[in-house]
Amino acid sequence: MTSVAGRRTALNSAPGGRQTRRSRRALWHLAATVVIWGTSLFVVALWVSGAGVQALVGFDAEMLNSLGRLTGLVSANLLLYQVLLMARVPLFERGFGRDDITRMHRLVGFWSFWLLVAHIVLLVLGYAAQAAINPFVQLWQFVWDYPGMLLATAGTGLLVMVVVTSIRRARRRLRYESWHLLHLYGYLGVGLAIPHMLWTGADFVQNPAATFYWWTLWAIVAASVLVFRVGLPLWRSLRHGVRVVSVVPDGRNGVSVRMRGRGLERLDARAGQFFVWRFLDGPGWTRGHPYSLASAPIGDEFVISAKIVGDGTKHLTRLRPGIRVLFEGPYGTMTGDVRSTRKLLMIGAGAGVAPLTALLASEAYAPGDAVLITRDHDDADGMRLDEISRLITTRRLRHYLLNGPRDRTRATWLPASHAAWAGPDLLRRLAPDLEDYDVFLCGPAPWMDAVKADLIGAGVPDRRIHSEAFAV
CATH class of the missing domain: 1.20.120 (Four Helix Bundle (Hemerythrin (Met), subunit A))
Known part of the structure; x- marks a missing residue:
């Protein structure tokens, strides 16, 4: 019997299926x-x-x-x-x-x-x-x-x-x-x-x-x-009856929330997409917050991860199992459907690594044909590390950490420890055959703009750079 994850991976790896979805889009x-x-x-x-x-x-x-x-x-x-x-x-x-x-x-x-x-x-x-x-x-x-x-x-x-x-x-x-x-x-x-x-x-x-x-x-x-x-x-929300199952730390300043409901596969959610979530646990529940799926959606379970930076994300740490969840979605087009090459280059900052690991877990690629570059202020801030370690072991993911305080002398996405590097040169060093990659970006909007500028400077066509921003 083929598992749900296997069926989804097979679907994502089929060029005909992706082409059909691209035509519809x-x-x-x-x-x-x-x-x-x-x-x-x-x-x-x-x-x-x-x-x-x-x-x-x-x-x-x-x-x-x-x-x-x-x-x-x-x-x-x-x-x-x-x-x-x-x-x-x-x-x-x-x-x-x-x-x-x-x-x-x-x-x-x-x-x-x-x-x-x-x-x-x-x-x-x-x-x-x-x-x-x-x-x-x-x-x-x-x-x-x-x-x-x-x-x-x-x-x-x-x-x-x-x-x-x-x-x-x-x-x-x-x-x-x-x-x-x-x-x-x-x-x-x-x-x-x-x-x-x-x-x-x-x-x-x-x-x-x-x-x-x-x-x-x-x-x-x-x-x-x-x-x-x-x-x-x-x-x-009433039909699928989603409730919180568990809340666990994700890195030093992050949190992951696991939820389960009825018939969630009928939503046809895909790795890389996001939902707007409302947790019915008291005052402030009416304010919805967009969080991407942090794991490939399998069966009746969803996982989200967030960096604790404000009241909305702090609220996630206080959730208790059994709390009912209202949701809107799935939304977003940063999925495997946009791929046109056989290799993947994922570049994420902070909580932006969550949808990227979900994509890495669900997409088809040969061992060693996926690169993940993560950016955090400190090594202890890294999120989804267990999932990244699993991907390194099982699918030979190449993972590069660019952690540390940012370089305040110039507008760049690199840390101060790499100030001597030009962004395009470093990208070509980490992914030498850059022309063979689709690139997925997720992080703060100004940071993504800087990464995108360097990707274009390194010769990556704009059509192969995929990102999504929530902020208006």
């Missing part, structure tokens, strides 16, 4: 791209049909108003897509992957905000020029005399708060839990902005096609949040 990507661009072009077409282009030739108040309408339409569309992208909709999850979605969410959010600012400034200047009044007087009239504008002002204030706290410098000063709570106010900001569109926006209510489009998009966004962020995760 390409189709999902095409469909998601068509939806994004198709709807965006439709919004611009609404503006054109409303004589938007003709109004640009006058270089007068009407031009300002027309540009104000266009920036408002595009901003509203992007704002709703910003919510939709993070609603865990299968179309976008499968089409783009979590890493691309995270980057798109951040990019779309900032573009939507600045277009919103342009929308307000252009309309204030345009209306003030038409009425021959002071722009500040016109702004005051907008807020107090136009239907829905008080709500829109409050919504804009909430969106400003979300944008400010999402700037990387401000984001680093906030606890994850605080930032996450503030970020949720973006939903309220979107909701407060909608009424003024319906009551005062000519592009929203005077054109039947526009009315149908906006109502449909808003309904889809609201339904997606309710279904994919609330309903589906709750139903799956």
Whole structure:
């Protein structure tokens, strides 16, 4: 009889199976791209049909108003897509992957905000020029005399708060839990902005096609949040009944949590993917945290590992066996499906080693054809060491440790002990036949950026460098 692990390894090693899954992913990507661009072009077409282009030739108040309408339409569309992208909709999850979605969410959010600012400034200047009044007087009239504008002002204030706290410098000063709570106010900001569109926006209510489009998009966004962020995760969690089995230390500053449930194989989770977890053990359970699978998913058991760096990870150390778990997922495309070569180069920092060891345990490769490079501040901080030792013994994994304090004199992913090395040269030394490898990265985003730059400098094509980031 073939074991579950054996079946999964055989599946992962079959080129035909990987090719089929890559083809499906390409189709999902095409469909998601068509939806994004198709709807965006439709919004611009609404503006054109409303004589938007003709109004640009006058270089007068009407031009300002027309540009104000266009920036408002595009901003509203992007704002709703910003919510939709993070609603865990299968179309976008499968089409783009979590890493691309995270980057798109951040990019779309900032573009939507600045277009919103342009929308307000252009309309204030345009209306003030038409009425021959002071722009500040016109702004005051907008807020107090136009239907829905008080709500829109409050919504804009909430969106400003979300944008400010999402700037990387401000984001680093906030606890994850605080930032996450503030970020949720973006939903309220979107909701407060909608009424003024319906009551005062000519592009929203005077054109039947526009009315149908906006109502449909808003309904889809609201339904997606309710279904994919609330309903589906709750139903799956109740169906599979996942509970904590054990909690053990993983290195000096890490922890591993083993969970078991019913029929987890039906989730079709794959090594390299992650879930968003909520542990029902008291206050704070509503805050979900993304953790990757630390072991290849086999049977009805999942394992996660995390470095203890904040309240969320400290909470893991206090879990007790039997605690019920709510989960969302699986998510992510950093799986064996993206491989195109026969060798594997894994580069991980801190808890980033967890999904890499899961991939190493589940993927097919010849003895000695896999290299793992790990980076920690200290040798005692290393995680998943037992699993790494097993892979070294059973599959001849080549493991290199690059531990120690980082080099503060330059931006590099290497420790100070290797300051004399150029990153590309060291990579070629550890994996001489670098052209034969697919590379998987996992660690802090700035660290991964530095590793990726050196990999490209060493001649590795971008298409063979695979990573995913959780942070927005």
